[in-house]
Amino acid sequence: MRALKALVARDLALAARVGGSGALSLVFFLMIVAVVPFALGPDLNLLSRIGPAILWLAAVLATLIGLDRLFQADEEDGSLDLMTGAPVPLELVVLAKVLAHWLTTGLPLALAAPLFGLLVALDGTAMAGTSLTLLVGTPALTFIGAVGSALTASIRRGGLILAVLVLPLMIPTLIFGVSASEAASGGTVPFTTPLAILGALSLIAGVVGTLAAAAALRWSE
Amino acid sequence: MRLTAQSLAVRRSGRRIFSDIAFSLEAGEALMVTGRNGAGKSTLLAVLSGRLKPEAGSLTVHDVGEATLAECLHVVGHRDGLKSALTAEENLVFARDLLGAPTASPREALEELGLGHALRLPVAYLSAGQRRRVALARLLVCRRPLWLLDEPTAALDVASQAVLAGMMARHRAAGGLVIAATHQALGLDGARELRIEPARSEAPAPPDAPAPRDAATGDVWW
Numbered sequence: 029m030r031a032l033k034a035l036v037a038r039d040l041a042l043a044a045r046v047g048g049s050g051a052l053s054l055v056f057f058l059m060i061v062a063v064v065p066f067a068l069g070p071d072l073n074l075l076s077r078i079g080p081a082i083l084w085l086a087a088v089l090a091t092l093i094g095l096d097r098l099f100q101a102d103e104e105d106g107s108l109d110l111m112t113g114a115p116v117p118l119e120l121v122v123l124a125k126v127l128a129h130w131l132t133t134g135l136p137l138a139l140a141a142p143l144f145g146l147l148v149a150l151d152g153t154a155m156a157g158t159s160l161t162l163l164v165g166t167p168a169l170t171f172i173g174a175v176g177s178a179l180t181a182s183i184r185r186g187g188l189i190l191a192v193l194v195l196p197l198m199i200p201t202l203i204f205g206v207s208a209s210e211a212a213s214g215g216t217v218p219f220t221t222p223l224a225i226l227g228a229l230s231l232i233a234g235v236v237g238t239l240a241a242a243a244a245l246r247w248s249e
Numbered sequence: 250m251r252l253t254a255q256s257l258a259v260r261r262s263g264r265r266i267f268s269d270i271a272f273s274l275e276a277g278e279a280l281m282v283t284g285r286n287g288a289g290k291s292t293l294l295a296v297l298s299g300r301l302k303p304e305a306g307s308l309t310v311h312d313v314g315e316a317t318l319a320e321c322l323h324v325v326g327h328r329d330g331l332k333s334a335l336t337a338e339e340n341l342v343f344a345r346d347l348l349g350a351p352t353a354s355p356r357e358a359l360e361e362l363g364l365g366h367a368l369r370l371p372v373a374y375l376s377a378g379q380r381r382r383v384a385l386a387r388l389l390v391c392r393r394p395l396w397l398l399d400e401p402t403a404a405l406d407v408a409s410q411a412v413l414a415g416m417m418a419r420h421r422a423a424g425g426l427v428i429a430a431t432h433q434a435l436g437l438d439g440a441r442e443l444r445i446e447p448a449r450s451e452a453p454a455p456p457d458a459p460a461p462r463d464a465a466t467g468d469v470w471w
Contacts, residue, residue, distance in 0.1 A: 030346050112319055
Protein backbone atom coordinates (compact mmCIF):
# COMPACT_ATOMS: atom_id res chain seq x y z
CA MET A 29 0.00 0.00 0.00
CA ARG A 30 2.87 2.29 0.96
CA ALA A 31 4.59 1.42 -2.32
CA LEU A 32 1.51 2.29 -4.34
CA LYS A 33 1.02 5.55 -2.50
CA ALA A 34 4.65 6.42 -3.23
CA LEU A 35 4.13 5.66 -6.92
CA VAL A 36 1.01 7.82 -7.22
CA ALA A 37 2.68 10.66 -5.30
CA ARG A 38 5.79 10.49 -7.48
CA ASP A 39 3.85 10.53 -10.74
CA LEU A 40 1.71 13.44 -9.56
CA ALA A 41 4.85 15.35 -8.56
CA LEU A 42 6.46 14.61 -11.92
CA ALA A 43 3.38 15.82 -13.79
CA ALA A 44 3.41 19.04 -11.80
CA ARG A 45 7.11 19.80 -12.42
CA VAL A 46 8.45 21.74 -15.34
CA GLY A 47 8.31 19.57 -18.45
CA GLY A 48 5.67 17.32 -16.94
CA SER A 49 2.73 16.24 -19.03
CA GLY A 50 0.17 17.62 -16.58
CA ALA A 51 -1.07 20.62 -18.50
CA LEU A 52 -0.29 19.30 -21.98
CA SER A 53 -3.48 17.36 -22.66
CA LEU A 54 -5.63 20.07 -21.11
CA VAL A 55 -4.14 22.70 -23.41
CA PHE A 56 -4.54 20.39 -26.39
CA PHE A 57 -8.19 19.87 -25.41
CA LEU A 58 -8.70 23.62 -25.21
CA MET A 59 -7.09 24.15 -28.61
CA ILE A 60 -9.37 21.70 -30.43
CA VAL A 61 -12.51 23.00 -28.75
CA ALA A 62 -11.51 26.61 -29.41
CA VAL A 63 -10.67 26.07 -33.07
CA VAL A 64 -13.75 24.10 -34.13
CA PRO A 65 -16.20 27.05 -33.84
CA PHE A 66 -13.97 29.07 -36.16
CA ALA A 67 -14.11 26.29 -38.72
CA LEU A 68 -17.86 25.78 -38.48
CA GLY A 69 -18.91 29.43 -38.47
CA PRO A 70 -21.14 31.34 -36.08
CA ASP A 71 -24.16 29.03 -36.22
CA LEU A 72 -25.01 28.63 -32.51
CA ASN A 73 -27.71 26.00 -33.07
CA LEU A 74 -25.36 23.81 -35.06
CA LEU A 75 -22.61 24.28 -32.47
CA SER A 76 -24.78 23.42 -29.50
CA ARG A 77 -26.12 20.36 -31.36
CA ILE A 78 -22.69 18.93 -32.09
CA GLY A 79 -21.01 20.45 -29.00
CA PRO A 80 -20.95 17.24 -26.91
CA ALA A 81 -19.47 15.35 -29.85
CA ILE A 82 -16.72 17.97 -30.23
CA LEU A 83 -15.90 17.82 -26.53
CA TRP A 84 -15.72 14.04 -26.59
CA LEU A 85 -13.63 13.95 -29.74
CA ALA A 86 -11.24 16.48 -28.21
CA ALA A 87 -11.08 14.41 -25.03
CA VAL A 88 -10.17 11.25 -26.95
CA LEU A 89 -7.41 13.00 -28.88
CA ALA A 90 -6.13 14.81 -25.79
CA THR A 91 -5.94 11.49 -23.94
CA LEU A 92 -3.71 10.10 -26.69
CA ILE A 93 -1.25 12.98 -26.31
CA GLY A 94 0.43 12.08 -23.05
CA LEU A 95 -0.01 8.33 -23.22
CA ASP A 96 3.18 7.43 -25.08
CA ARG A 97 5.33 8.53 -22.15
CA LEU A 98 3.28 6.68 -19.53
CA PHE A 99 5.60 3.67 -19.37
CA GLN A 100 8.27 4.69 -21.86
CA ALA A 101 9.79 7.32 -19.59
CA ASP A 102 10.20 4.75 -16.82
CA GLU A 103 11.50 2.13 -19.22
CA GLU A 104 14.17 4.50 -20.55
CA ASP A 105 15.69 5.56 -17.26
CA GLY A 106 15.42 2.19 -15.54
CA SER A 107 12.67 3.10 -13.07
CA LEU A 108 10.64 0.23 -14.46
CA ASP A 109 13.28 -2.22 -13.24
CA LEU A 110 12.94 -0.65 -9.84
CA MET A 111 9.19 -1.20 -9.95
CA THR A 112 9.44 -4.85 -10.96
CA GLY A 113 11.57 -5.33 -7.84
CA ALA A 114 8.91 -3.85 -5.57
CA PRO A 115 7.19 -6.31 -3.25
CA VAL A 116 3.84 -5.72 -4.97
CA PRO A 117 2.50 -7.37 -8.14
CA LEU A 118 3.20 -5.56 -11.39
CA GLU A 119 -0.57 -5.30 -11.96
CA LEU A 120 -0.90 -3.04 -8.92
CA VAL A 121 2.07 -0.97 -10.07
CA VAL A 122 0.32 -0.49 -13.42
CA LEU A 123 -2.94 0.34 -11.68
CA ALA A 124 -1.24 3.01 -9.55
CA LYS A 125 0.51 4.54 -12.54
CA VAL A 126 -2.65 4.61 -14.67
CA LEU A 127 -4.60 6.08 -11.78
CA ALA A 128 -2.04 8.86 -11.38
CA HIS A 129 -2.10 9.44 -15.14
CA TRP A 130 -5.88 9.72 -15.12
CA LEU A 131 -5.78 12.15 -12.21
CA THR A 132 -3.49 14.42 -14.23
CA THR A 133 -5.17 14.06 -17.64
CA GLY A 134 -8.69 12.59 -17.57
CA LEU A 135 -9.96 14.27 -14.43
CA PRO A 136 -8.90 17.81 -15.45
CA LEU A 137 -10.62 17.26 -18.81
CA ALA A 138 -13.88 16.31 -17.12
CA LEU A 139 -13.66 19.20 -14.69
CA ALA A 140 -12.82 21.72 -17.42
CA ALA A 141 -15.54 20.50 -19.76
CA PRO A 142 -18.29 22.86 -18.45
CA LEU A 143 -15.97 25.80 -19.04
CA PHE A 144 -15.09 24.68 -22.54
CA GLY A 145 -18.74 23.90 -23.18
CA LEU A 146 -19.28 27.67 -23.28
CA LEU A 147 -17.14 27.82 -26.42
CA VAL A 148 -19.49 25.46 -28.25
CA ALA A 149 -22.67 27.09 -26.93
CA LEU A 150 -23.86 24.27 -24.68
CA ASP A 151 -26.73 24.99 -22.28
CA GLY A 152 -26.59 24.09 -18.59
CA THR A 153 -28.01 20.57 -18.76
CA ALA A 154 -25.87 19.60 -21.72
CA MET A 155 -22.79 20.97 -19.98
CA ALA A 156 -23.48 19.02 -16.80
CA GLY A 157 -24.30 15.91 -18.81
CA THR A 158 -21.12 16.10 -20.89
CA SER A 159 -19.00 16.72 -17.84
CA LEU A 160 -20.53 13.73 -16.06
CA THR A 161 -20.07 11.44 -19.06
CA LEU A 162 -16.43 12.53 -19.36
CA LEU A 163 -15.94 11.81 -15.68
CA VAL A 164 -17.37 8.31 -16.13
CA GLY A 165 -15.85 7.64 -19.54
CA THR A 166 -12.29 8.98 -19.45
CA PRO A 167 -11.03 6.16 -17.16
CA ALA A 168 -11.92 3.75 -19.98
CA LEU A 169 -9.86 5.83 -22.42
CA THR A 170 -6.87 5.93 -20.07
CA PHE A 171 -6.94 2.21 -19.27
CA ILE A 172 -7.30 1.23 -22.93
CA GLY A 173 -4.48 3.60 -23.78
CA ALA A 174 -2.30 2.10 -21.04
CA VAL A 175 -2.28 -1.24 -22.87
CA GLY A 176 -0.94 0.41 -26.01
CA SER A 177 1.50 2.42 -23.94
CA ALA A 178 2.85 -0.73 -22.29
CA LEU A 179 3.15 -2.47 -25.66
CA THR A 180 5.14 0.39 -27.15
CA ALA A 181 7.19 1.14 -24.01
CA SER A 182 10.45 -0.13 -25.47
CA ILE A 183 9.94 1.34 -28.94
CA ARG A 184 11.68 4.67 -29.38
CA ARG A 185 9.15 6.63 -31.40
CA GLY A 186 6.13 4.58 -30.50
CA GLY A 187 3.63 7.42 -30.40
CA LEU A 188 2.15 6.81 -33.82
CA ILE A 189 1.93 3.05 -33.39
CA LEU A 190 0.30 3.65 -30.05
CA ALA A 191 -2.41 5.86 -31.58
CA VAL A 192 -3.08 3.39 -34.38
CA LEU A 193 -3.30 0.50 -31.93
CA VAL A 194 -5.45 2.19 -29.39
CA LEU A 195 -7.81 4.49 -31.26
CA PRO A 196 -10.06 1.72 -32.68
CA LEU A 197 -10.49 0.32 -29.17
CA MET A 198 -11.60 3.74 -27.92
CA ILE A 199 -14.44 3.99 -30.47
CA PRO A 200 -17.10 2.22 -28.32
CA THR A 201 -16.35 4.58 -25.44
CA LEU A 202 -16.63 7.53 -27.80
CA ILE A 203 -19.98 6.31 -29.19
CA PHE A 204 -21.59 5.78 -25.81
CA GLY A 205 -20.02 8.91 -24.37
CA VAL A 206 -21.48 11.09 -27.09
CA SER A 207 -24.87 9.37 -27.04
CA ALA A 208 -25.10 9.77 -23.27
CA SER A 209 -24.18 13.46 -23.52
CA GLU A 210 -26.79 14.02 -26.21
CA ALA A 211 -29.40 12.11 -24.24
CA ALA A 212 -28.77 14.52 -21.38
CA SER A 213 -29.94 17.48 -23.47
CA GLY A 214 -33.13 15.85 -24.73
CA GLY A 215 -33.61 12.91 -27.04
CA THR A 216 -35.46 9.67 -27.32
CA VAL A 217 -33.06 7.59 -25.19
CA PRO A 218 -33.11 8.00 -21.40
CA PHE A 219 -29.85 9.43 -20.05
CA THR A 220 -29.07 6.54 -17.72
CA THR A 221 -28.92 3.77 -20.35
CA PRO A 222 -25.85 4.95 -22.30
CA LEU A 223 -24.34 6.26 -19.06
CA ALA A 224 -24.59 2.81 -17.49
CA ILE A 225 -22.94 1.25 -20.52
CA LEU A 226 -20.21 3.88 -20.35
CA GLY A 227 -19.63 3.04 -16.70
CA ALA A 228 -19.48 -0.64 -17.59
CA LEU A 229 -16.91 0.10 -20.31
CA SER A 230 -14.76 1.94 -17.78
CA LEU A 231 -14.96 -0.93 -15.29
CA ILE A 232 -14.15 -3.56 -17.92
CA ALA A 233 -11.26 -1.45 -19.23
CA GLY A 234 -10.03 -1.05 -15.66
CA VAL A 235 -9.71 -4.80 -15.20
CA VAL A 236 -8.69 -5.90 -18.69
CA GLY A 237 -6.44 -2.90 -19.27
CA THR A 238 -4.53 -3.37 -16.02
CA LEU A 239 -3.93 -7.08 -16.62
CA ALA A 240 -3.07 -6.60 -20.29
CA ALA A 241 -0.69 -3.70 -19.66
CA ALA A 242 1.15 -5.65 -16.95
CA ALA A 243 1.39 -8.66 -19.25
CA ALA A 244 2.72 -6.46 -22.05
CA LEU A 245 5.38 -4.99 -19.76
CA ARG A 246 6.49 -8.46 -18.65
CA TRP A 247 6.57 -9.74 -22.19
CA SER A 248 8.61 -6.86 -23.63
CA GLU A 249 11.97 -7.72 -22.11
CA MET B 250 20.62 -15.74 1.62
CA ARG B 251 22.14 -18.17 -0.86
CA LEU B 252 21.88 -17.98 -4.62
CA THR B 253 22.41 -20.83 -7.05
CA ALA B 254 22.47 -20.57 -10.81
CA GLN B 255 22.55 -23.71 -12.90
CA SER B 256 23.42 -23.99 -16.59
CA LEU B 257 21.97 -20.61 -17.55
CA ALA B 258 21.68 -19.92 -21.24
CA VAL B 259 20.33 -16.78 -22.86
CA ARG B 260 19.23 -16.09 -26.38
CA ARG B 261 18.32 -12.59 -27.50
CA SER B 262 16.73 -11.94 -30.89
CA GLY B 263 17.75 -15.44 -31.95
CA ARG B 264 21.40 -14.97 -31.05
CA ARG B 265 22.93 -17.09 -28.32
CA ILE B 266 24.64 -14.73 -25.88
CA PHE B 267 26.11 -17.27 -23.50
CA SER B 268 25.33 -20.73 -22.27
CA ASP B 269 26.12 -23.03 -19.39
CA ILE B 270 26.77 -20.37 -16.79
CA ALA B 271 26.72 -21.82 -13.31
CA PHE B 272 27.69 -20.42 -9.94
CA SER B 273 26.62 -20.54 -6.36
CA LEU B 274 27.00 -17.81 -3.77
CA GLU B 275 26.84 -18.22 -0.02
CA ALA B 276 26.01 -15.41 2.38
CA GLY B 277 28.78 -12.82 2.44
CA GLU B 278 30.30 -13.86 -0.87
CA ALA B 279 30.89 -11.71 -3.90
CA LEU B 280 31.08 -12.53 -7.58
CA MET B 281 32.87 -10.45 -10.17
CA VAL B 282 31.50 -10.94 -13.65
CA THR B 283 34.17 -10.16 -16.20
CA GLY B 284 34.44 -10.49 -19.94
CA ARG B 285 35.02 -8.52 -23.08
CA ASN B 286 32.70 -5.74 -24.17
CA GLY B 287 29.52 -7.31 -25.46
CA ALA B 288 30.25 -10.70 -23.92
CA GLY B 289 26.97 -10.61 -22.01
CA LYS B 290 27.80 -9.26 -18.57
CA SER B 291 24.85 -6.89 -18.50
CA THR B 292 22.68 -9.60 -20.01
CA LEU B 293 23.57 -11.92 -17.13
CA LEU B 294 22.64 -9.20 -14.64
CA ALA B 295 19.37 -8.61 -16.50
CA VAL B 296 18.59 -12.31 -16.19
CA LEU B 297 19.39 -12.24 -12.48
CA SER B 298 17.17 -9.19 -11.97
CA GLY B 299 14.32 -10.94 -13.76
CA ARG B 300 14.14 -8.54 -16.67
CA LEU B 301 15.16 -11.22 -19.17
CA LYS B 302 14.00 -14.81 -19.15
CA PRO B 303 16.78 -17.38 -19.53
CA GLU B 304 16.39 -19.83 -22.37
CA ALA B 305 17.53 -22.67 -20.17
CA GLY B 306 18.79 -23.21 -16.67
CA SER B 307 17.49 -22.18 -13.30
CA LEU B 308 18.04 -19.61 -10.57
CA THR B 309 17.21 -20.48 -6.99
CA VAL B 310 17.37 -18.47 -3.81
CA HIS B 311 17.44 -20.05 -0.37
CA ASP B 312 16.91 -18.76 3.15
CA VAL B 313 14.85 -15.71 2.21
CA GLY B 314 11.43 -16.93 3.30
CA GLU B 315 8.76 -16.40 0.69
CA ALA B 316 10.43 -13.52 -1.12
CA THR B 317 11.16 -13.97 -4.81
CA LEU B 318 14.56 -13.24 -6.28
CA ALA B 319 13.34 -9.91 -7.70
CA GLU B 320 12.29 -8.82 -4.21
CA CYS B 321 15.72 -9.63 -2.73
CA LEU B 322 17.88 -7.46 -4.92
CA HIS B 323 19.06 -3.97 -5.64
CA VAL B 324 20.07 -3.07 -9.17
CA VAL B 325 22.44 -0.23 -9.98
CA GLY B 326 23.28 -0.11 -13.64
CA HIS B 327 23.70 2.16 -16.62
CA ARG B 328 20.08 3.18 -16.44
CA ASP B 329 20.11 4.71 -13.00
CA GLY B 330 16.37 4.77 -12.34
CA LEU B 331 16.46 8.40 -11.25
CA LYS B 332 13.94 11.01 -12.32
CA SER B 333 15.71 14.17 -13.44
CA ALA B 334 12.88 16.46 -12.41
CA LEU B 335 12.85 15.23 -8.82
CA THR B 336 15.42 16.07 -6.18
CA ALA B 337 17.90 13.48 -4.92
CA GLU B 338 15.94 13.21 -1.71
CA GLU B 339 12.61 12.69 -3.49
CA ASN B 340 14.16 9.99 -5.66
CA LEU B 341 15.51 8.17 -2.63
CA VAL B 342 12.30 8.53 -0.61
CA PHE B 343 10.40 7.07 -3.55
CA ALA B 344 12.82 4.14 -3.85
CA ARG B 345 12.61 3.50 -0.12
CA ASP B 346 8.82 3.54 -0.03
CA LEU B 347 8.56 1.44 -3.18
CA LEU B 348 11.05 -1.24 -2.20
CA GLY B 349 10.26 -1.41 1.52
CA ALA B 350 12.53 -2.48 4.38
CA PRO B 351 13.89 1.04 5.04
CA THR B 352 17.18 1.42 6.84
CA ALA B 353 19.09 4.69 6.52
CA SER B 354 17.37 7.98 5.78
CA PRO B 355 18.09 9.59 2.39
CA ARG B 356 20.12 12.28 4.14
CA GLU B 357 22.36 9.75 5.90
CA ALA B 358 22.80 7.72 2.73
CA LEU B 359 23.77 10.74 0.65
CA GLU B 360 26.12 12.06 3.33
CA GLU B 361 27.88 8.72 3.42
CA LEU B 362 28.53 9.10 -0.30
CA GLY B 363 29.64 12.69 0.16
CA LEU B 364 26.57 14.19 -1.49
CA GLY B 365 24.78 15.66 1.52
CA HIS B 366 24.73 19.08 -0.10
CA ALA B 367 22.82 17.74 -3.12
CA LEU B 368 19.87 16.55 -1.04
CA ARG B 369 17.47 19.16 -2.37
CA LEU B 370 18.93 19.59 -5.83
CA PRO B 371 17.05 18.21 -8.82
CA VAL B 372 18.98 15.25 -10.19
CA ALA B 373 19.06 16.98 -13.59
CA TYR B 374 21.63 19.41 -12.17
CA LEU B 375 24.05 16.67 -11.09
CA SER B 376 27.02 15.36 -13.04
CA ALA B 377 27.26 11.76 -14.24
CA GLY B 378 29.36 10.74 -11.25
CA GLN B 379 27.03 12.46 -8.82
CA ARG B 380 24.01 10.77 -10.39
CA ARG B 381 25.75 7.44 -10.02
CA ARG B 382 26.35 8.22 -6.35
CA VAL B 383 22.67 9.04 -5.83
CA ALA B 384 21.83 5.69 -7.44
CA LEU B 385 24.33 3.98 -5.14
CA ALA B 386 22.72 5.71 -2.15
CA ARG B 387 19.65 3.62 -2.96
CA LEU B 388 21.61 0.60 -1.75
CA LEU B 389 21.71 2.16 1.69
CA VAL B 390 18.16 3.46 2.10
CA CYS B 391 16.59 0.02 2.06
CA ARG B 392 17.96 -3.35 2.96
CA ARG B 393 18.13 -6.01 0.30
CA PRO B 394 20.44 -9.02 0.54
CA LEU B 395 21.67 -9.14 -3.06
CA TRP B 396 23.32 -6.20 -4.83
CA LEU B 397 23.55 -6.37 -8.62
CA LEU B 398 26.01 -3.74 -9.79
CA ASP B 399 26.70 -3.10 -13.45
CA GLU B 400 29.97 -1.17 -13.84
CA PRO B 401 29.40 0.51 -10.46
CA THR B 402 32.57 2.56 -10.64
CA ALA B 403 31.83 4.10 -14.04
CA ALA B 404 32.19 7.89 -13.71
CA LEU B 405 33.10 7.62 -10.03
CA ASP B 406 36.13 9.46 -8.63
CA VAL B 407 38.75 7.62 -6.58
CA ALA B 408 37.34 8.72 -3.22
CA SER B 409 33.86 7.51 -4.12
CA GLN B 410 35.28 4.19 -5.32
CA ALA B 411 36.78 3.73 -1.88
CA VAL B 412 33.44 4.58 -0.25
CA LEU B 413 31.74 2.03 -2.48
CA ALA B 414 34.32 -0.59 -1.56
CA GLY B 415 33.62 0.12 2.11
CA MET B 416 29.86 -0.15 1.55
CA MET B 417 30.27 -3.50 -0.18
CA ALA B 418 32.55 -4.82 2.58
CA ARG B 419 30.01 -3.88 5.26
CA HIS B 420 27.19 -5.38 3.24
CA ARG B 421 29.07 -8.66 2.90
CA ALA B 422 30.03 -8.66 6.57
CA ALA B 423 26.31 -8.47 7.34
CA GLY B 424 25.68 -11.55 5.20
CA GLY B 425 24.82 -9.79 1.96
CA LEU B 426 25.75 -10.87 -1.55
CA VAL B 427 27.34 -8.74 -4.25
CA ILE B 428 27.41 -9.53 -7.95
CA ALA B 429 29.24 -6.94 -9.99
CA ALA B 430 29.93 -6.76 -13.70
CA THR B 431 33.16 -4.87 -14.02
CA HIS B 432 36.43 -4.29 -15.81
CA GLN B 433 38.23 -3.05 -12.74
CA ALA B 434 39.18 -4.34 -9.35
CA LEU B 435 36.46 -3.07 -7.06
CA GLY B 436 38.17 -3.73 -3.76
CA LEU B 437 36.13 -6.89 -3.26
CA ASP B 438 38.34 -9.08 -1.09
CA GLY B 439 38.11 -12.76 -1.83
CA ALA B 440 35.59 -12.25 -4.60
CA ARG B 441 35.15 -15.07 -7.05
CA GLU B 442 35.40 -14.35 -10.72
CA LEU B 443 33.06 -15.51 -13.42
CA ARG B 444 34.43 -14.90 -16.86
CA ILE B 445 31.88 -14.89 -19.62
CA GLU B 446 33.21 -16.09 -22.95
CA PRO B 447 31.23 -15.50 -26.12
CA ALA B 448 29.16 -18.57 -26.88
CA ARG B 449 29.82 -18.53 -30.61
CA SER B 450 32.70 -20.48 -32.09
CA GLU B 451 34.23 -17.47 -33.80
CA ALA B 452 35.37 -16.17 -30.43
CA PRO B 453 38.24 -13.80 -31.10
CA ALA B 454 41.82 -14.52 -30.02
CA PRO B 455 41.99 -18.21 -29.09
CA PRO B 456 44.42 -18.73 -26.21
CA ASP B 457 47.21 -20.27 -28.29
CA ALA B 458 47.17 -17.52 -30.90
CA PRO B 459 50.29 -15.34 -31.07
CA ALA B 460 50.08 -12.48 -28.63
CA PRO B 461 49.41 -9.10 -30.20
CA ARG B 462 52.51 -7.02 -30.64
CA ASP B 463 53.13 -4.60 -27.86
CA ALA B 464 55.93 -2.46 -26.56
CA ALA B 465 57.48 -5.39 -24.69
CA THR B 466 58.28 -7.32 -27.86
CA GLY B 467 60.39 -4.45 -29.11
CA ASP B 468 58.78 -4.54 -32.56
CA VAL B 469 56.29 -1.72 -32.22
CA TRP B 470 54.28 -0.34 -35.09
CA TRP B 471 55.15 3.29 -34.48
